[in-house]
Amino acid sequence: MPTLFDLLGLSAPILQAPMAGVQNHRLAAAVCNAGGLGSLPAAMLSASDLQTQLQALRQATDKPYNVNFFCHAPPTPDADREAAWRQQLLPHYQALGLNPSDIPSGPGRVPFNHETAEVLASFRPAVVSFHFGLPSFELVARVKSWGSLIFSSATTVDEALWLQDHGADAVIAQGLEAGGHRGMFLTSDVSTQMGSLALLPQIVQAVRVPVIAAGGIASAAGIQAAKALGAAAVQIGTAYLCSDEASTSALHRAALQSPAARHTASTNVFTGRPARGIVNRAMQALGPISPLAPAFPLATAAMAPLRAAAEAQGSSDFTPLWAGQNTAHIQARPAADITRDFAAAWRD
Numbered sequence: 558m559p560t561l562f563d564l565l566g567l568s569a570p571i572l573q574a575p576m577a578g579v580q581n582h583r584l585a586a587a588v589c590n591a592g593g594l595g596s597l598p599a600a601m602l603s604a605s606d607l608q609t610q611l612q613a614l615r616q617a618t619d620k621p622y623n624v625n626f627f628c629h630a631p632p633t634p635d636a637d638r639e640a641a642w643r644q645q646l647l648p649h650y651q652a653l654g655l656n657p658s659d660i661p662s663g664p665g666r667v668p669f670n671h672e673t674a675e676v677l678a679s680f681r682p683a684v685v686s687f688h689f690g691l692p693s694f695e696l697v698a699r700v701k702s703w704g705s706l707i708f709s710s711a712t713t714v715d716e717a718l719w720l721q722d723h724g725a726d727a728v729i730a731q732g733l734e735a736g737g738h739r740g741m742f743l744t745s746d747v748s749t750q751m752g753s754l755a756l757l758p759q760i761v762q763a764v765r766v767p768v769i770a771a772g773g774i775a776s777a778a779g780i781q782a783a784k785a786l787g788a789a790a791v792q793i794g795t796a797y798l799c800s801d802e803a804s805t806s807a808l809h810r811a812a813l814q815s816p817a818a819r820h821t822a823s824t825n826v827f828t829g830r831p832a833r834g835i836v837n838r839a840m841q842a843l844g845p846i847s848p849l850a851p852a853f854p855l856a857t858a859a860m861a862p863l864r865a866a867a868e869a870q871g872s873s874d875f876t877p878l879w880a881g882q883n884t885a886h887i888q889a890r891p892a893a894d895i896t897r898d899f900a901a902a903w904r905d
């Protein structure tokens with residue numbers, strides 16, 4: 558029986574993970590044109606930037622693609638916590654010559670909403686994926702009305718069951734090894750988080766919908782292991798970070814290709830939510846997990862000027878160097894070649 562991924566016309570079920578901040582339509586198109594499912598991350602795009610990116614993507618490929626959104630509940634700002642956090646950052650502002658009273662506050666990322674859905678409506682992507690659960694019932698119904706498939710990340714068996722019950726057509730089992738934000742949404746207890754080898758087969762056993770394996774997969778053997786454990790597809794992020802078409806900064810690329818990339822940790826100091834990145838000075842000095850960091854995405858605002866000032870001096874001390882644990886297979890070459898090798902590994 559054809560799988561959902563056969564119906565999408567992919568040469569193999571290789572999904573390029575959406576990675577906000579390090580890629581745009583170029584990487585997505587390269588993966589799509591090589592027979593995988595490319596993804597456009599929209600978490601940090603305004604509605605008009607989303608429109609521009611989608612137009613460029615549609616011009617660059619006629620293949621199916623995925624558009625990805627965050628769907629967190631926006632937090633209520635907490636003035637005391639914000640003040641305590643800024644106090645904690647004060648020595649770093651001073652060291653970099655920043656005036657703390659000039660630092661703005663406000664959200665760093667806006668969840669999927671009717672304005673972005675309006676833009677999406679004229680493109681009708683084959684797949685729309687979400688991180689941090691699903692948007693409201695109305696928004697899910699609206700996306701489905703275009704014929705788009707809905708995928709979302711689960712970090713526990715309970716989250717996978719919840720997503721299936723609330724309309725997800727496939728569940729992404731996001732193991733603890735994964736780079737970037739943990740997609741956790743039913744719990745904030747990090748002790749619930751499992752590695753891919755434990756999480757994937759338990760989700761496969763629990764749900765009826767296809768399961769996409771994510772987290773730590775970066776080689777032919779990793780792809781075959783995910784397949785053996787029951788994955789219907791794999792979603793791969795870190796392995797594409799140094800591909801020619803990624804927009805990963807030079808500082809980030811240098812860190813990814815250095816011995817420092819062997820040490821990653823989950824940290825909330827950059828955004829307020831646990832996310833995996835290469836351990837750097839900010840994570841060591843402030844976390845990696847800080848009880849003072851404002852709720853996601855509010856922590857972003859106070860960190861952004863530190864990042865900008867340090868980067869202007871050629872330093873990644875305050876840069877979120879998002880990366881998964883499996884950095885040994887990072888490849889600096891065209892994304893199409895990476896995708897074709899991954900597809901061949903799936904078919905072997």
Ligand SMILES: Cc1cc2nc3c(=O)[nH]c(=O)nc-3n(C[C@H](O)[C@H](O)[C@H](O)COP(=O)(O)O)c2cc1C
Nearest residue numbers: 574576577688735736737772773793794795879881
């Ligand atoms: C730099 C980076 C940015 C990411 N941004 C997003 C994002 O915007 N949306 C999302 O759903 N997942 C995001 N992720 C998580 C991926 O979807 C996926 O879970 C992860 O890359 C899989 O693990 P791997 O990095 O070990 O391949 C990001 C991952 C990385 C490395």
